[in-house]
Amino acid sequence: MTQSVGHLFVGGKVFLHAKKPGLETEPQFGNAIYIRDGIIEHVGFEDDDAISQGRAAGAVIHNLNGQTILPGFIDGHIHLLRLGQSLSKAALDHCENEDDVRKVIKDHAVANPDEPRILCKGWMRYMSKPLASLIDDLDPRPIYVDSKDLHTTWCSTSALKELDAENLEDPEGGKIERDANGHPTGAFEEAAVFNIIWPFLASVATEKDREDWIWAAVKAYNGSGYVGAIDMAMEEQAWETLVKIRQEQSEQQLPFRLAAYWLMRPSSSEEECLSQVDRAIEVHKQLSAEESPNLHVVGIKVICDGIIDACTAYLSEPYLKGADAIKPSTGKPFWEPKILNAVVRKADAAGLQVALHAIGDAAITMAVDALSTCSPLNRHRMEHLELASARDAKRLGELGITASIQPVHADPWILRAWPGLLGSHRCERAFPYREFSDGGAPLALGSDSPTSPWDIMGNVYVATTRKSYRNTEYDEVVNYKYRLGICESVVAASYGSARSVFWDERLGSLKKGKIADLTIWDMEWEKDKLLSAQVKETWFNGEKVWGA
Known part of the structure; x- marks a missing residue:
């Protein structure tokens, strides 16, 4: 097969991958990247030999005019259908x-x-x-x-x-x-x-409805700078539709990569719950990561509790008020610990990854306890982690548990009810991302769309400023001490999400030999200017799939 001449991007900034970035990590940029046949051939500077060779080979030249190339982003938590x-x-x-x-x-x-x-x-x-x-x-x-x-x-x-x-x-x-x-x-x-x-x-939806919804979601995501996502509530009908699209579109696949977690439904019957794990194992084997690298089920998703605003998140202390103010409640776990542990152990033993939704501090402790018996080699994860104790924040890193976070949920505009529900002392523990990172927990940054906006830089803005993306005139700041750095957040939204599902060897950063998924941005690398950033192009597998 004859090689193409490829594409050469020059005249701007190319983000160089940062290993284990922290709060103060400054970005490093090259100014040229050469891609060919869907693969990154070289990342560096215009006077590098590989870039000169690309020019000589007749590569299509793209002048960035000062714009910035970032990796193709992977939403760490989404509900695609x-x-x-x-x-x-x-x-x-x-x-x-x-x-x-x-x-x-x-x-x-x-x-x-x-x-x-x-x-x-x-x-x-x-x-x-x-x-x-x-x-x-x-x-x-x-x-x-x-x-x-x-x-x-x-x-x-x-x-x-x-x-x-x-x-x-x-x-x-x-x-x-x-x-x-x-x-x-x-x-x-x-x-x-x-x-x-x-x-x-x-x-009650038709098969065509479901197919149209998936294509519409992918189109919207490509237009926002995403090339993939991690689905956190996969079930039978959505999976059937995705597999059908894959089979029918063999020549033109979705310009999107999807790793999925199979949704477990709570039951007081351990046998019923374990049978759900059996089904997850079955679909996991149906399309392996090797056979179908862009669509496969990687594990199970267990929702351990609810949410703060509905007073259904599981807390160690009662809510101050809520749906039933005359009966102070801590909320309840959705799963009996014994059954949760059995489900987690069976999935782990089968090589599945486990994702546990846990928002309240008591639910987080229960979930960390469950994962503490599992192999860290499977890269298990916890979702949301909105009210974690300092002890549990530290345990995430010790156990190698990925902290799957959605900074848009920390937007102060939507947390106005929290002080009345929790009291100021508990609000001071809200969204302690800094502790997760400093404790060594791998970060995967996502949006939880459609529950929240999926604007990448809006998410990074909230992570780094702890201010509102939804209402920029609202002055409240939520626990600034727990903020992340820009570099740290960008890496968590690309490489971090890729790593969480074992995609990091081929995706998530701009490095030679990786798949040529990239995005072009008109932006300034300052946290207070992130909301002005605009994605101009999205490239998937070396081809432009969206352009402004």
């Missing part, structure tokens, strides 16, 4: 009260008369109570409103009827909110969302 579906939902993110919510839903319903259901996203509890009666008059069609964090779905009465909610039991680890007479009032929480709402909405 949900993201694609969410792109056409009514967005409530900027609503402040019930009137705002009602207006957005009504306007969306009027603008989309042919849709069978009204689907919305971005609701938070401070905006309105999740009561069907508050939205029933807006449209006769079923209305489903996702909370920002995807841990609650607010339904209209017509939605409750098509779900047959009156006759549904609360799943383990979840709740259907009901009135004093036992009738559903509109809200599905935690496992009731994952086990009831998600499968139902996926089942």
Whole structure:
């Protein structure tokens, strides 16, 4: 096979990989990179011999005009199918009260008369109570409103009827909110969302709908500078659709790499839980990383607790107030420790990676305890880690557990309810990323989209400034002492995510011999100017897949 002449990028900055960057690490740049046949041939400077040889061979010259080349980014925590579906939902993110919510839903319903259901996203509890009666008059069609964090779905009465909610039991680890007479009032929480709402909405969608959602999500991500992601809630229908796309598009694959964690559903039956691990092992073997390097199941995802705002995160001390102020609660773990340990051990023994969602301090301790018996060679990870104790922050590094973090969740604009729920003493422990890094834990930076914006530099901005990306006029800063450095954050969002799923030998940094995934940015390397950064081009496997 004849080699191509390749592409040579000059006249700008090329980010040189930083090994184990810290808070004060300064970036190092070259000014030239040569790629050919999907591989990086050389990274360095314009007067290097390899660059001169590329010119002589007739490489296509790209003048960067002072712009910056960074690696292709890999989102460390995403829900791909949900993201694609969410792109056409009514967005409530900027609503402040019930009137705002009602207006957005009504306007969306009027603008989309042919849709069978009204689907919305971005609701938070401070905006309105999740009561069907508050939205029933807006449209006769079923209305489903996702909370920002995807841990609650607010339904209209017509939605409750098509779900047959009156006759549904609360799943383990979840709740259907009901009135004093036992009738559903509109809200599905935690496992009731994952086990009831998600499968139902996926089942009423067509196969073409699901394929379109995935392609839409990939297109949106390419346009944001991503070449891959780690899916954190893979289930049967999404997997079937992805495998079908892979089979049908053999000549034109998705310009995207996806490692997936199979979602485990809580149960009091250890046998049932272990059978779910068996299924994860089965799909893990269905497409191996060697056979299908750009699409494979790498492990299992276990959701150990809920979220702070819904008072479902598992804490060591009770909430100060919340959904039921007269009954102070610490929240509850979604899994019995004995069953969680059995699930984790079986997955680890089978060579699967384990990802544990843990937000409250008690859930984090439980999750670290479970992973402490596993092999660090499998690169297990913990998701979110929003209220970790200093002791557990240190244990992550000692045990080689990847800290999978989403700085956009630390945005102070969306944490305004926390002081009232937790008190200032616990808020001082919020999102202690600095302790994770200083303690030696590998970092993987992600967005958790569609629960949060997936703007790469917006994520890096919050990580480095601890200020709001969503509302730049809001002056609150969340625990500045726990900030990360720019270099540290960029590496965590590229190499760190790649490393977490064993992609680091071929992806995540700009080095000779690696796959030519790269992004071109118009940006200044200053934390207070990150929100002005713009991605101009995304290259996947040596080919441009998106350009401004």
